[in-house]
Amino acid sequence: MKNKFFSIFIIFAFISVFIIFYKGLQDTNLYTPETKINNEIPSFSAELFYSNKIVNSSEIFELNKFYLLNIWSSWCIPCRQEHSLLMDLTKNKNIEVIGINYKDTKINAKNFLNEFGNPYEKIIFDKDGTKAIEWGAFGVPESFLIYNNKIKKKYIGPLNNKIIKEIRFTVK
Amino acid sequence: MKILKLFFIIFFIFSFNHLKANNEIMKSKITKNLRCLICQGQSVYDSDSEFANSLKVLVDKKLNEGLSEKQIYSYFKDKYGEWILYDPELNKNTYILWLLPILIFLIGGAIISKSFIIKKK
Amino acid sequence: MLYSVIGYYSLILGLCFGLILIYFSVKNFQNYQLLDNKILSFTFLQFFFVVISFLCLVLSFVLSDFSNETVFNNSHTTKPLFYKIAGTWGNHEGSLLLWLFVLTLFILIFLLRSKKQPIKYKILTLVFQQIIIIGFFVFLIKTSNPFNFLYPTPEEGLGLNPILQDPALAIHPPILYLGYVGSSIIFSSALAATSLNIVSKSWASHIKKWVLISWIFLTLGILLGSIWAYYELGWGGFWFWDPVENVSLMPWLALTALLHSILVLEKKLILTSWVIILSIATFTLSMCGTFLVRSGILNSVHTFANDPERGLFILIFLFCLIFLSLLIFFFFHKNNKNNLTSLFWLSKETSIIVNNWFMMYFLSVVLIGTVYPIFLDVLSSQKISVGPPFYHKLIIPFLIPFLLMMAVGPKLKWIKSNLKDKLYLIILLVISILLSFLIVKNFDAKFLLNTILISSSLYLFFITLRDFFIKKHNNISQNIAHFGFSLLILSILFNNLFSTEIITNLKVGETFQSENTKIVFESINQEKEKNYQSIIGNFSIHNSKGKIENMLPELRIYNQPNIVTSEADIKTTLMSDKFIVINLVQNQDYFNIRYQVKPFMIWIWLSVVLISFAGLMSFIKKENEK
Numbered sequence: 001m002k003n004k005f006f007s008i009f010i011i012f013a014f015i016s017v018f019i020i021f022y023k024g025l026q027d028t029n030l031y032t033p034e035t036k037i038n039n040e041i042p043s044f045s046a047e048l049f050y051s052n053k054i055v056n057s058s059e060i061f062e063l064n065k066f067y068l069l070n071i072w073s074s075w076c077i078p079c080r081q082e083h084s085l086l087m088d089l090t091k092n093k094n095i096e097v098i099g100i101n102y103k104d105t106k107i108n109a110k111n112f113l114n115e116f117g118n119p120y121e122k123i124i125f126d127k128d129g130t131k132a133i134e135w136g137a138f139g140v141p142e143s144f145l146i147y148n149n150k151i152k153k154k155y156i157g158p159l160n161n162k163i164i165k166e167i168r169f170t171v172k
Numbered sequence: 173m174k175i176l177k178l179f180f181i182i183f184f185i186f187s188f189n190h191l192k193a194n195n196e197i198m199k200s201k202i203t204k205n206l207r208c209l210i211c212q213g214q215s216v217y218d219s220d221s222e223f224a225n226s227l228k229v230l231v232d233k234k235l236n237e238g239l240s241e242k243q244i245y246s247y248f249k250d251k252y253g254e255w256i257l258y259d260p261e262l263n264k265n266t267y268i269l270w271l272l273p274i275l276i277f278l279i280g281g282a283i284i285s286k287s288f289i290i291k292k293k
Numbered sequence: 294m295l296y297s298v299i300g301y302y303s304l305i306l307g308l309c310f311g312l313i314l315i316y317f318s319v320k321n322f323q324n325y326q327l328l329d330n331k332i333l334s335f336t337f338l339q340f341f342f343v344v345i346s347f348l349c350l351v352l353s354f355v356l357s358d359f360s361n362e363t364v365f366n367n368s369h370t371t372k373p374l375f376y377k378i379a380g381t382w383g384n385h386e387g388s389l390l391l392w393l394f395v396l397t398l399f400i401l402i403f404l405l406r407s408k409k410q411p412i413k414y415k416i417l418t419l420v421f422q423q424i425i426i427i428g429f430f431v432f433l434i435k436t437s438n439p440f441n442f443l444y445p446t447p448e449e450g451l452g453l454n455p456i457l458q459d460p461a462l463a464i465h466p467p468i469l470y471l472g473y474v475g476s477s478i479i480f481s482s483a484l485a486a487t488s489l490n491i492v493s494k495s496w497a498s499h500i501k502k503w504v505l506i507s508w509i510f511l512t513l514g515i516l517l518g519s520i521w522a523y524y525e526l527g528w529g530g531f532w533f534w535d536p537v538e539n540v541s542l543m544p545w546l547a548l549t550a551l552l553h554s555i556l557v558l559e560k561k562l563i564l565t566s567w568v569i570i571l572s573i574a575t576f577t578l579s580m581c582g583t584f585l586v587r588s589g590i591l592n593s594v595h596t597f598a599n600d601p602e603r604g605l606f607i608l609i610f611l612f613c614l615i616f617l618s619l620l621i622f623f624f625f626h627k628n629n630k631n632n633l634t635s636l637f638w639l640s641k642e643t644s645i646i647v648n649n650w651f652m653m654y655f656l657s658v659v660l661i662g663t664v665y666p667i668f669l670d671v672l673s674s675q676k677i678s679v680g681p682p683f684y685h686k687l688i689i690p691f692l693i694p695f696l697l698m699m700a701v702g703p704k705l706k707w708i709k710s711n712l713k714d715k716l717y718l719i720i721l722l723v724i725s726i727l728l729s730f731l732i733v734k735n736f737d738a739k740f741l742l743n744t745i746l747i748s749s750s751l752y753l754f755f756i757t758l759r760d761f762f763i764k765k766h767n768n769i770s771q772n773i774a775h776f777g778f779s780l781l782i783l784s785i786l787f788n789n790l791f792s793t794e795i796i797t798n799l800k801v802g803e804t805f806q807s808e809n810t811k812i813v814f815e816s817i818n819q820e821k822e823k824n825y826q827s828i829i830g831n832f833s834i835h836n837s838k839g840k841i842e843n844m845l846p847e848l849r850i851y852n853q854p855n856i857v858t859s860e861a862d863i864k865t866t867l868m869s870d871k872f873i874v875i876n877l878v879q880n881q882d883y884f885n886i887r888y889q890v891k892p893f894m895i896w897i898w899l900s901v902v903l904i905s906f907a908g909l910m911s912f913i914k915k916e917n918e919k
Binding site: 204205207213214215218219220222225253254255256257258259260265266268269270272273274276277280281284288 | 528530533535536638643646647650653654657658661662665666669673675676677678679680681682683687691859876878879885
């Protein structure tokens with residue numbers, strides 16, 4: 001009888017392992033961390049791009065409107081694709097676009113903005129990339145939709161038309 | 173028995189020999205334990221990606237601010253989740269992870285010793 | 294093109310032969326006088342058609358036939374010939390063809406070399422092997438066809454990732470598969486022997502050669518993978534406990550345990566159930582590993598495109614095989630109860646059982662560490678990483694008693710050893726286990742742990758060395774293998790403890806000075822090669838003794854695919870390796886330089902070669918015994 005119990009146990013164990021592996025296959029395998037919705041935005045101090053002034057993060061996001069924080073750099077190819085969409089977004093009065101210039105030189109960044117346009121109300125100069133990490137970003141491009149000092153949504157990768165539509169809808 | 177005594181003497185001598193961890197060593201230790209999130213299977217220490225380099229700078233900053241190793245780990249866990257750490261911490265999620273191999277070892281030992289009759293000479 | 298058609302239909306033929314073989318074997322199982330020739334011919338034909346198919350794929354790569362989808366995805370006209378050929382198995386579909394090659398080759402050789410074995414046993418082994426082979430044929434043809442047509446034919450291919458264009462990595466799959474896939478024959482024959490209830494001393498003696506062959510190639514295959522990682526990946530390490538590495542290590546651990554258990558079974562009719570379980574487990578682990586790395590369920594450095602549909606197929610196939618083996622084991626295996634009780638505790642059999650006990654522990658650590666994140670993710674949506682610190686913390690303390698047992702075990706006699714002069718060995722074992730637990734629990738005194746580790750490996754080192762010179766030639770292969778292992782642990786320990794590294798940013802012309810090293814960034818050179826552009830940094834390294842070393846690390850910018858790789862310059866001597874690598878820093882005009890001095894690197898490789906060599910010696914000795 002002991003043998004039979006043992007064999008039933010083994011069979012049960014294997015069936016459960018099978019189910020777990022099966023389910024594991026179904027899940028997406030991109031290890032993206034849980035987008036923490038409704039989290040407080042990080043508090044930090046940073047240098048502004050044009051004025052070189054040091055400001056506190058709370059000063060940037062103080063108004064009662066939506067903000068789109070966009071992490072970009074001149075050497076990032078996908079950033080160029082999304083840039084025109086950002087320019088379009090500036091026409092919307094309910095949302096302000098803030099930029100974090102990531103690991104860039106001011107000369108290259110200025111050239112980029114001259115060529116493709118400047119959609120940013122303010123730009124934070126993040127030379128060593130540490131400010132982006134404060135936001136929990138991996139790299140460029142990434143964007144955050146912010147309202148009332150809370151992160152509403154995080155977009156990894158370049159923005160596309162679908163996302164812009166979604167943003168427009170949300171900020172109405 | 174002499175050997176036993178010798179072992180304990182060496183044991184105590186060495187236990188007082190703490191290596192003083194300065195920032196560089198601590199930085200290496202921490203960055204080796206952090207996973208580079210945009211690389212395929214590399215630690216922040218080994219990787220040269222933008223993300224890894226920024227992380228190294230940040231670890232440096234935090235160390236200079238006086239944060240302990242544990243505080244730095246929890247800072248990054250807060251931003252990116254537990255999977256940025258290579259050393260799984262012992263919490264309710266990982267009890268099985270750490271204890272199951274030990275359990276298997278003990279069960280193996282039990283099975284073996286049960287099947288034996290130890291004959292003394 | 295023509296080759297794709299031939300290749301594809303050869304596969305279909307191979308599959309047909311598999312079905313024919315099963316049919317004939319089952320039909321004529323009772324009347325087995327006539328069978329032998331037909332079966333042998335069909336097995337040969339099946340192998341023959343797999344070879345044809347394989348050659349067709351190789352030719353398609355060599356001729357850059359981009360009407361073949363696999364060639365298009367993985368090759369490029371500017372690739373050097375050697376890598377065009379190696380590209381055949383450097384992708385998912387081609388590597389499965391390699392699986393089939395080894396599977397059919399091994400069963401053919403098995404049938405050819407087992408003339409003296411009972412015929413029913415041979416037939417059953419064939420049947421079980423064919424189940425695996427047919428499974429793979431179906432998998433290949435249905436989900437991973439290497440001969441898919443692309444129309445219109447593209448002008449150029451997508452190219453092979455340049456970090457894969459390395460000689461060590463080119464031969465790594467074939468060598469690894471000979472071991473990894475070769476364990477299939479052990480699986481099949483163990484199932485056959487169980488069904489016929491002939492798991493005995495003579496069976497163990499027969500299967501031992503196969504275990505050895507599989508083991509030698511698996512050891513070498515893992516070595517090649519590590520060598521590639523060291524030379525190509527540019528971070529100066531050779532083992533990272535990455536899922537892919539773990540997946541090759543697990544069958545190796547099971548196979549080594551099996552090898553030791555077979556030694557016992559050869560002499561005495563005990564541990565039969567355990568040997569069967571291990572034989573099944575080894576190949577199961579190989580299949581499981583294939584599942585883990587090809588289905589995309591794990592995030593790792595592996596090259597193959599991840600596809601859940603394929604993953605599902607392998608998963609179902611794997612569990613069918615497990616289910617089948619469990620069925621056979623529980624149904625047919627007759628347990629002889631009076632097994633271990635007749636064992637004396639201080640004997641060679643016991644030390645081998647203890648060895649297996651530890652090997653299973655190490656196996657469980659690696660297995661659990663690799664698959665636990667999957668389980669946690671599915672059951673509670675939490676994502677964690679399990680990396681080197683986990684494996685080190687759980688494995689290293691247990692290595693100490695393990696090493697000591699390796700020193701003592703072989704000295705024990707079969708059946709019974711006396712306690713004279715052996716008491717000190719036992720006391721040392723108890724002390725080392727207690728101490729290692731105490732240390733890991735209370736102190737972070739790595740210094741002490743390392744001291745004990747080094748002393749236990751040195752103990753093994755000296756004992757095996759002494760045995761070698763006292764000319765105990767009755768078991769020289771075991772002696773060399775254990776010696777090689779002690780050398781491996783010692784080299785890794787010293788490498789870990791005494792490696793130094795300098796990381797700095799330098800512009801051309803700048804110098805870095807530390808206590809005893811000066812690095813001068815002399816100049817930079819740009820060259821254009823066949824399929825990449827190269828930037829070579831010229832460095833002169835001055836050490837404290839006044840010796841100047843000139844090193845040339847390189848950056849390669851490939852056009853197809855668009856990747857930048859860093860080629861380290863490594864100067865190897867018997868005592869240490871000097872390792873330098875440069876990296877571009879985004880938007881800056883300086884480079885990031887990493888310079889490492891790594892003692893005893895080459896001994897790590899040599900000790901593994903020594904271990905495989907010992908296996909080879911054992912194999913040759915067995916061959917000559919006949």
